[in-house]
Amino acid sequence: MDKVRLDRFLWASRFYKTRSLSTDACKRNWISVNDLTAKPSKEVRIGDIIKIKKSSHYRSIKIIVLLNKRVGASKVEDYIEDITSPEEIEKEREHNQNRKLFNLSTSHKGRPSKKQRRDLEEFLYHGGED
Incomplete structure (x- = not known):
């Protein structure tokens, strides 16, 4: 075996959870082989350098x-x-x-609990009546 499809290699080396995700990454031009954008069917060989675009950075292997x-x-x-x-x-x-x-600061999403709802109602509707 002297060559393997790029999408299969990316999946096998655990850069993507599924082969279809690695295929999509290639189609979106997030993957380049030896500084050339590559299709999923591109055959890679030993010594090739793959550059993977992530959300904020590039990873080179x-x-x-x-x-x-x-x-x-x-x-x-x-x-x-x-x-x-x-x-x-x-x-x-x-x-x-x-x-x-960001994940720590947005941990309170979704519907309020019964206690939170009651506290909100108390504050909003009955807070000014003293």
């Missing part, structure tokens, strides 16, 4: 061993080499930190 079947998350590092620049790693760290802060 170099293929060490080709994958045809999905492997465990702990074994992925045996097949690829992460060559992402330190600036991009810092962008990813900042993005993840901001996401955590």
